[in-house]
Amino acid sequence: MWADLIRQVPGPRYRAIVQVISDAIRSGKLSARDQLPTHRELARQLDIDVGTASRAYTELRRRGLISGEVGRGTYVAETVRDAPSSISEAPSAGSFIDLSHNFPLNAPTSPLVARTIEELSRDCDIAGLMTHQVDLGHAHHREAGRAWLDFNGLSDADGEIAVTAGAQHGLLLAISALTRPGDRVMTEAFTYFGMKSVATMLGLELVAVDIDGEGVLPESFENACRTSGAKVLYCTPTLHNPTTALMSEGRREEIAEISRRYGVHIVEDDVYGFLLEPRLRPLCSHAPDLTFYVTSLSKCIGPGLRIGFLRFPASYREKVGLATRATTLMASPLTAEIAARMIETGFLHCIAADQSAMMKQRQSTAGLLLREYSMQRHPQSFHVWLEMVNGWSPREFSLEAERLGVGVAPGDLFAVSSATRSRAVRLCISAANDASQLNSALSLLSGLLEKPRKTGASRAA
Incomplete structure (x- = not known):
C-alpha cells in the first residue's frame, strides 16, 4: 500500500513519504499508536536508500506526527488538540471559569x-x-x-x-x-x-x-x-x-x-x-x-x-x-x-473604547494577583502569557487547573514545532464574566502555581 501511494506523488521521495503519511493521519486512516514500517523496511518497499526514509521520518517527527521508541519501532503520535477545550467539554460547566478562549468582555450584551x-x-x-x-x-x-x-x-x-x-x-x-x-x-x-x-x-x-x-x-x-x-x-x-x-x-x-x-x-x-x-x-x-x-x-x-x-x-x-x-x-x-x-x-467605536478601558483594569488586576510570577503582558491586551515554575509543565498545569474549575491554554497549542519547548500558558483575562470571577480564577491559578507539582499530577485527566 505504502509503495503504491507514494509512487503516485511527484517530487522528491522523502517529501512524498511525508505527504502520504501526513494525509493518512489527518484523514484517520492512521490512528494514534499505529505502528509504521521501520526505516529499512520502508526503504526496501520503495526501492530507495535508508537515508531517504530516515529523512522523511525525521521531518514527520519534527512536525509532531510520529514518535520513535528504541527497540519497539516508530508509531503515530498521540493526537494534540489544535485549540483549547470548549467550555461545554469542561467539568462542572456551570461553575467553570473559561480563560482559555479570547472572548471580548461583555460585548455581546x-x-x-x-x-x-x-x-x-x-x-x-x-x-x-x-x-x-x-x-x-x-x-x-x-x-x-x-x-x-x-x-x-x-x-x-x-x-x-x-x-x-x-x-x-x-x-x-x-x-x-x-x-x-x-x-x-x-x-x-x-x-x-x-x-x-x-x-x-x-x-x-x-x-x-x-x-x-x-x-x-x-x-x-x-x-x-x-x-x-x-x-x-x-x-x-x-x-x-x-x-x-x-x-x-x-x-x-x-x-x-x-x-x-x-x-x-x-x-x-x-x-x-x-x-x-x-x-x-x-x-x-x-x-x-x-x-x-x-x-x-x-x-x-x-x-x-x-x-x-x-x-x-x-x-x-x-x-x-x-x-x-x-x-x-x-x-x-x-x-x-x-x-x-x-x-x-459609530457604535462599534464606542464598544472598542469601552473594551480597551476595561482591559486596562483587568490587566492591572492580573499584574497585582500574579505579581510573584514571570509573565508577558500588555496594559490593553486580552491575555497574559504566564511562565511555569515549581516543576509544572504547561500541559499538566492546564489539566490540573481545568480539574479545579479554570480553563487555560497550554503553550504547546501555539508551538510551531515539537522542538519548540513551551514554558508558559495563555490566560484570557477578557473572558471572565466580571471582576469577582476574574479575581477568583487568578487567585486559584496563583495558588496552584505556588505548589510544587506532584509526581504524576493530572496524568489521568
Missing part, C-alpha cells in the same frame, strides 16, 4: 448591538440582501470595512476589500491565494493555533521564526527568507497571540524592508489593533503591495457575528474570489449589514 438589530428589522432591504450573491461582499459593506480599517490605523493602503466570515476565514482566503500544497510558510515560533489548523488543512509546512518582546526578530526572519524557500510570512504585530508582543514602528519598517528584498508576502493578523491607544500603523502600511491584512469584529462585538475584512493587493482579486467561492460562496449579507451599520453609526 451591549445595548448598542441590540439597538442595531432592532433598527435593521424595521428598515432593512431584506430582498436585496437575500437574493444576490456577491463573492467579496456588497459594495457598501466593503466600504464600511474600509472605514473600520481606517479606524485601526490603515488609512494609507489602497487595495481590494473582501467581507469575510470572520478573521479565521480571512486568514484561510489569504493563505489559499498565496500558496500551494507542499509550500512553506514562515510564522512566529509561537503562533495562533488557527494558523496551524490552516497549514494542516492546506498541506503546508510552517517555518518557525524567533521572536522577542517586539515580535518577529529581523535577523531570524531574514535567515528564514534566505534558507527555507518560504515566500509567505504570517504574523501578528499588534498584541501578539499568545505572547502579547508589540512590534514597534521601527521594527515594522525593518520587517517590511526584508520582505521587499526577498519578495516575501505578508499576512498580517490585526484582530486586536482596535484595543491599542495610540494606534501604530499596521505592517500593511509599510509594504502594501506585499501584504494581506486580516481583521474582524469578533474581538470587539463577539464571535457569533462572524464578520471580518480582508484587505489585499488588487492583483490577487481572482484568487481571493475563487477561494471565497470555494469556502462560503460569500459572507452572510445579513450579518454584514449589522456590522456595517455599527461601523457607520
Whole structure:
C-alpha cells in the first residue's frame, strides 16, 4: 500500500513519504499508536536508500506526527488538540471559569448591538440582501470595512476589500491565494493555533521564526527568507497571540524592508489593533503591495457575528474570489449589514473604547494577583502569557487547573514545532464574566502555581 501511494506523488521521495503519511493521519486512516514500517523496511518497499526514509521520518517527527521508541519501532503520535477545550467539554460547566478562549468582555450584551438589530428589522432591504450573491461582499459593506480599517490605523493602503466570515476565514482566503500544497510558510515560533489548523488543512509546512518582546526578530526572519524557500510570512504585530508582543514602528519598517528584498508576502493578523491607544500603523502600511491584512469584529462585538475584512493587493482579486467561492460562496449579507451599520453609526467605536478601558483594569488586576510570577503582558491586551515554575509543565498545569474549575491554554497549542519547548500558558483575562470571577480564577491559578507539582499530577485527566 505504502509503495503504491507514494509512487503516485511527484517530487522528491522523502517529501512524498511525508505527504502520504501526513494525509493518512489527518484523514484517520492512521490512528494514534499505529505502528509504521521501520526505516529499512520502508526503504526496501520503495526501492530507495535508508537515508531517504530516515529523512522523511525525521521531518514527520519534527512536525509532531510520529514518535520513535528504541527497540519497539516508530508509531503515530498521540493526537494534540489544535485549540483549547470548549467550555461545554469542561467539568462542572456551570461553575467553570473559561480563560482559555479570547472572548471580548461583555460585548455581546451591549445595548448598542441590540439597538442595531432592532433598527435593521424595521428598515432593512431584506430582498436585496437575500437574493444576490456577491463573492467579496456588497459594495457598501466593503466600504464600511474600509472605514473600520481606517479606524485601526490603515488609512494609507489602497487595495481590494473582501467581507469575510470572520478573521479565521480571512486568514484561510489569504493563505489559499498565496500558496500551494507542499509550500512553506514562515510564522512566529509561537503562533495562533488557527494558523496551524490552516497549514494542516492546506498541506503546508510552517517555518518557525524567533521572536522577542517586539515580535518577529529581523535577523531570524531574514535567515528564514534566505534558507527555507518560504515566500509567505504570517504574523501578528499588534498584541501578539499568545505572547502579547508589540512590534514597534521601527521594527515594522525593518520587517517590511526584508520582505521587499526577498519578495516575501505578508499576512498580517490585526484582530486586536482596535484595543491599542495610540494606534501604530499596521505592517500593511509599510509594504502594501506585499501584504494581506486580516481583521474582524469578533474581538470587539463577539464571535457569533462572524464578520471580518480582508484587505489585499488588487492583483490577487481572482484568487481571493475563487477561494471565497470555494469556502462560503460569500459572507452572510445579513450579518454584514449589522456590522456595517455599527461601523457607520459609530457604535462599534464606542464598544472598542469601552473594551480597551476595561482591559486596562483587568490587566492591572492580573499584574497585582500574579505579581510573584514571570509573565508577558500588555496594559490593553486580552491575555497574559504566564511562565511555569515549581516543576509544572504547561500541559499538566492546564489539566490540573481545568480539574479545579479554570480553563487555560497550554503553550504547546501555539508551538510551531515539537522542538519548540513551551514554558508558559495563555490566560484570557477578557473572558471572565466580571471582576469577582476574574479575581477568583487568578487567585486559584496563583495558588496552584505556588505548589510544587506532584509526581504524576493530572496524568489521568
